[in-house]
Amino acid sequence: MMKAVLIVLDGLGDRRCRALNGLTPLQAASPSFFDRLAAEGETGIVDVVSPGVPNGSDTGHLALLGYDPHKYYTGRGPFEALGAGLHLDKKDVALRCNFGTVDSGSVLVDRRAGRISSEEAGKLAESVGAMEVEGVKVLFKHTVEHRGVLLLRGDGLSHRVSNVDPHSTGTVVAMPKPLDGSREARFTAEVLTRYLTEARRILETHPVNLRRVEQGLPPANFILTRGAGVKPDLPSFESKYGMRGSVVAGGALYKGVCKAAGLDVALVEGATGTVNTNLDGKAAAVLEHLKRHDFVLLHIKATDTLSHDKKPAEKVMMIKKVSDVLKKMLEELPDGIHLAVTGDHTTPSELGEHRGDPVPLLVWGPQVRGDMVNSFNEVSCSRGGLGRIRGVDVMPILANYAGALELFGE
Amino acid sequence: MMKAVLIVLDGLGDRRCRALNGLTPLQAASPSFFDRLAAEGETGIVDVVSPGVPNGSDTGHLALLGYDPHKYYTGRGPFEALGAGLHLDKKDVALRCNFGTVDSGSVLVDRRAGRISSEEAGKLAESVGAMEVEGVKVLFKHTVEHRGVLLLRGDGLSHRVSNVDPHSTGTVVAMPKPLDGSREARFTAEVLTRYLTEARRILETHPVNLRRVEQGLPPANFILTRGAGVKPDLPSFESKYGMRGSVVAGGALYKGVCKAAGLDVALVEGATGTVNTNLDGKAAAVLEHLKRHDFVLLHIKATDTLSHDKKPAEKVMMIKKVSDVLKKMLEELPDGIHLAVTGDHTTPSELGEHRGDPVPLLVWGPQVRGDMVNSFNEVSCSRGGLGRIRGVDVMPILANYAGALELFGE
Numbered sequence: 001m002m003k004a005v006l007i008v009l010d011g012l013g014d015r016r017c018r019a020l021n022g023l024t025p026l027q028a029a030s031p032s033f034f035d036r037l038a039a040e041g042e043t044g045i046v047d048v049v050s051p052g053v054p055n056g057s058d059t060g061h062l063a064l065l066g067y068d069p070h071k072y073y074t075g076r077g078p079f080e081a082l083g084a085g086l087h088l089d090k091k092d093v094a095l096r097c098n099f100g101t102v103d104s105g106s107v108l109v110d111r112r113a114g115r116i117s118s119e120e121a122g123k124l125a126e127s128v129g130a131m132e133v134e135g136v137k138v139l140f141k142h143t144v145e146h147r148g149v150l151l152l153r154g155d156g157l158s159h160r161v162s163n164v165d166p167h168s169t170g171t172v173v174a175m176p177k178p179l180d181g182s183r184e185a186r187f188t189a190e191v192l193t194r195y196l197t198e199a200r201r202i203l204e205t206h207p208v209n210l211r212r213v214e215q216g217l218p219p220a221n222f223i224l225t226r227g228a229g230v231k232p233d234l235p236s237f238e239s240k241y242g243m244r245g246s247v248v249a250g251g252a253l254y255k256g257v258c259k260a261a262g263l264d265v266a267l268v269e270g271a272t273g274t275v276n277t278n279l280d281g282k283a284a285a286v287l288e289h290l291k292r293h294d295f296v297l298l299h300i301k302a303t304d305t306l307s308h309d310k311k312p313a314e315k316v317m318m319i320k321k322v323s324d325v326l327k328k329m330l331e332e333l334p335d336g337i338h339l340a341v342t343g344d345h346t347t348p349s350e351l352g353e354h355r356g357d358p359v360p361l362l363v364w365g366p367q368v369r370g371d372m373v374n375s376f377n378e379v380s381c382s383r384g385g386l387g388r389i390r391g392v393d394v395m396p397i398l399a400n401y402a403g404a405l406e407l408f409g410e
Numbered sequence: 411m412m413k414a415v416l417i418v419l420d421g422l423g424d425r426r427c428r429a430l431n432g433l434t435p436l437q438a439a440s441p442s443f444f445d446r447l448a449a450e451g452e453t454g455i456v457d458v459v460s461p462g463v464p465n466g467s468d469t470g471h472l473a474l475l476g477y478d479p480h481k482y483y484t485g486r487g488p489f490e491a492l493g494a495g496l497h498l499d500k501k502d503v504a505l506r507c508n509f510g511t512v513d514s515g516s517v518l519v520d521r522r523a524g525r526i527s528s529e530e531a532g533k534l535a536e537s538v539g540a541m542e543v544e545g546v547k548v549l550f551k552h553t554v555e556h557r558g559v560l561l562l563r564g565d566g567l568s569h570r571v572s573n574v575d576p577h578s579t580g581t582v583v584a585m586p587k588p589l590d591g592s593r594e595a596r597f598t599a600e601v602l603t604r605y606l607t608e609a610r611r612i613l614e615t616h617p618v619n620l621r622r623v624e625q626g627l628p629p630a631n632f633i634l635t636r637g638a639g640v641k642p643d644l645p646s647f648e649s650k651y652g653m654r655g656s657v658v659a660g661g662a663l664y665k666g667v668c669k670a671a672g673l674d675v676a677l678v679e680g681a682t683g684t685v686n687t688n689l690d691g692k693a694a695a696v697l698e699h700l701k702r703h704d705f706v707l708l709h710i711k712a713t714d715t716l717s718h719d720k721k722p723a724e725k726v727m728m729i730k731k732v733s734d735v736l737k738k739m740l741e742e743l744p745d746g747i748h749l750a751v752t753g754d755h756t757t758p759s760e761l762g763e764h765r766g767d768p769v770p771l772l773v774w775g776p777q778v779r780g781d782m783v784n785s786f787n788e789v790s791c792s793r794g795g796l797g798r799i800r801g802v803d804v805m806p807i808l809a810n811y812a813g814a815l816e817l818f819g820e
Binding site: 367369370371372387388389395397399400 | 462464465
């Protein structure tokens, strides 16, 4: 069997940008290494979920690993929890959280509590980290900056509760509501509401927040929950593709999705999921993990962050930077390796939001047939030999080239 | 209604071959007749099962006839049995068999008993051709050379039993095991084990084998079973496409799949499924059967055999030969005919094994729209007007051009 690497540049897909003379960031970057791989390999475009449907990074990564998100996805929470190093039992409900700021009328003032530091948020988290509400254990684990994860453990719970985070300021924060008529959803909404009310009471008078108010900073006085879900019961990556694998990523979400699929999580110093992430360290981790395993998923977040921040020119520079680092990485990779490069969704960098346009894909390696496309971007790849495929098809195509798949029939 | 012919070149899809200066066998062959059909018609690439998934000839032909193998396939055995002319009842379990050679320690020495002749194998088969084990009738039918089919007829049987054929020599042959926890699977494994043990006892002392041992030839002293299955309950080809049809093929498997779909089987002298098959005779049979029916599937095995034997240059010659014979055939075909040419899977001829790469497809005839592709190969067809489709879509497309399909809705 040959080895394979799937490289996901988050939010890679884009649209024509006025600031780039009507080119997409990929077209403007014209990244020499990716263009070379496209010329030597095979290209196509990918509807990560299905044509036109905008998807998140969670559903996007599920699909790229070959798991139909319509079948397996319940919410982002469990992936965040797994990625944050929490153990999840089958019945646990997990939620993604932000520390936010509300005023005395419960109107949301800041979704990130003034982008509070990890240090301050960590202290606040301790004060609300473990409670028991109506027999349910509620655990809050802080991750980075304003972010955290909430875990509900007990009987009679459901993930079918609404988001508290309204995703925009100026509206009154609404406590969780049941999303179906079940007794479990009602009970879970009740438990959550009681926890969030009690947490608010504690946070309002916490010394860290009193000091922040004194300093004119928004206090982190509310836990905004979203993405309630239970751990999806995924058939293992190894059972699907006959390869053991690892993930190299900064963000908890990506680690969490891959962990749910049974991949090992690489520990990389300085892999932060930000623009200043340790790209060289991540490339080194890919090489290291390929010694042990047949497959590595390498995730790079910065392309998406710059798209959300509406910085197409900076996205161009980041794409070039990634292309250069991966060029060096390829020189160290074992012979016979197959690579795929793609995105998990399109984030047009003049809109700053996810959209459902397909993302470009290239597959490269000694067994790849090749096509007539010589550059790697949204437009050129639409004429590639791979055609227009779905996200769930990417891994089977890569695993086939690696010779890892079993015959169906004889 | 117009008539239609589906031409399947087994294992047609391939990859770049070093021995062909980096071309695929189809590219190197540049078969003038197929290239002409591609230029006048429409092309595409086909994921016979789904992207990346390597498939066998059995699942491949089911898919090309429009039957989802995930829904209908149970094993290769029943198709081999039908193709060998056996009648199958609904509850019968059928298995594909080889005469093989094991040593006194039951280690497999030769999977084909020294490619024993049909004559000798036929005599041996008679001695183990019919037994009754625990109320189950066990019938062994010899087909050609070392090959045969085993049929179990009785109550309480299941096809969920493991293969005896280990597909490689040097390992101890393991008797069939149940593949699920059912009483039927356990019972079937037991019946099979008793039959195979008794058959071995008879074969060891059979005069044919005693003579072979004397001559230093491997005795055919063991029946290697695989591909246990029950007859799939297929909706008839005629009910799906409004056309009656025939199959022209050498190998039993292909005849069997088509028979299960309700196609007539043409009898062609010298259609052996080998490199020296009677291609002209098969072309004549297509013409003959098109007088009676609206559809013929023409199967040619040699392209796959040469791929498994890792002979890309010979595959090139065979593709040219088929192209030339079919050119002559077309001159005799009735006006208004529609043709499709494709493969049932990819067998890279430098690997010698099936892979999951898509296969090229061309569709030709007076009603076909056309596209901008002028040659018939894996790379050119990826830019064709048919795009990237699934195996189950091929027949509906062909039947549509033939005007055979009923309106869905009004």
